Amino acid sequence: MSTLLETPSDRLLAAVRQLLTAKGVMTHDEIAERIRITDAASPAQGARMVARAWTDPAYRARMLADGAKAAEEMDIPMRGMPPLGVLEDTAEQHNLVVCTLCSCYPRAVLGYPPFWFKSAAYRARAVRDPRGLLLEFGTVLPAEVKLRVVDSTADYRWMVLPLRPAGTEGWSAAQLAAIVREGDMIGTTFPRLP
Amino acid sequence: MSALLAPGTVVRVRDDWPETRGPCHIRTPHYLRGARGVVEKHLGAFANPEELAFARPAKVLNLYHVRFVPAAIWPDAGGDALVVELFESWLEAAA
Known part of the structure; x- marks a missing residue:
């Protein structure tokens, strides 16, 4: 240097x-x-897990039970990393992850956090006004879908397992992984067709 | 560690403010102090980060996912549920 x-x-x-x-x-x-x-860690790692969960029900069950083991199964290095919890979106309930205290983030599977994840505005609004916050990401949550905000405060790291979008029937895991973005696994956006 | 809290147990977050008494490291958000919640899940047991942060001997504590009703915390709250990781040392029986 x-x-x-x-x-x-x-x-x-x-x-x-x-x-x-x-x-x-x-x-x-x-x-x-x-x-x-x-x-080397990036959202592409988490996207591979999501795509496999969408195409392999047994893997989905293992991923929901223990995210870190499921990551290792996909050759994502988890040694020395905190436990990874996976939050399952359903037709009735959507999950949004925030760390109001600091910047806890599942770096092993999502890489470095986006700049706004650490902002005071995101952290404050995610817990108090999460629907308004989602709108600013262009995400309209149907009124009948419950919004569950997970404040990541301690030893776990959390990622969202989003719903598979309609119109992807018959797609391969690689095709599916390509449409899963960082925000889809934080919960600020939904996966959508390109 | 204390006895495990079963899912569904109603708890109260201690209304304690260690940050007013001196240097400390806290993993319990201030907006939850004194709030009532419901134990959703036992997540495991971990060395207390409030001690680890100062390189002090740290007791292993149970960690729970506790669910709160956002509207009970903020009158204008927009979410339906708020789930937070909390150590047993911050939880007390709800009156």
Whole structure:
């Protein structure tokens, strides 16, 4: 790294990494592996799980029972990650995930959170005015569908298993995975045909 | 750890404000203090993050999904149910 471009936070990061290895907390290789896993995680991982759940009822049941095990089954690295809970949308009830305290997010299966997930506005409105919040994402929740907001405050991370959209009958899991977006697994949007 | 709370048990979140007494780390949102909810599910048991945050010895505590009625918390609430992860140390029997 060029010293001309080095910022105080770069120096702080280098110092923390040096301390972690000097004190035997982690090795350089372990830090590099964790960075690689974190950077590789993206909503495409969660989308593969959702698509498989839509096409494989036995997998769906396993995913609802233990999200982390179901992720590992899809070769998503979960070692050292918090437990993953999966919230099942039904025709009667839709789920929306927020972390009002900070920014708890299922990074292993969704990657880095979108910028708005950590905003004070999203966090405040998701619990108090969730229907109004959904409208701003262009999501109109039918009046008869109950809205269940899950505030992620502790040791679990949560993702939504959305409803499979009509018009996708006969699609392969890969085709289905391609239409599942980040917001569909947070609950701010519904999967829709491209 | 205390005895497990069965799903359906009515509980009250302690109306306690440790943040007014000094530095602390809290996983119970302020909007729930004193609120009544219903235990939905036992999620497992985890070392208390309020102690872990200060590198203190941490007791393992039961963690529950507790369901609240949003309209009982905010008069203009828009959701139908609000479900929050809460540690047993924050829950007391509802009067």
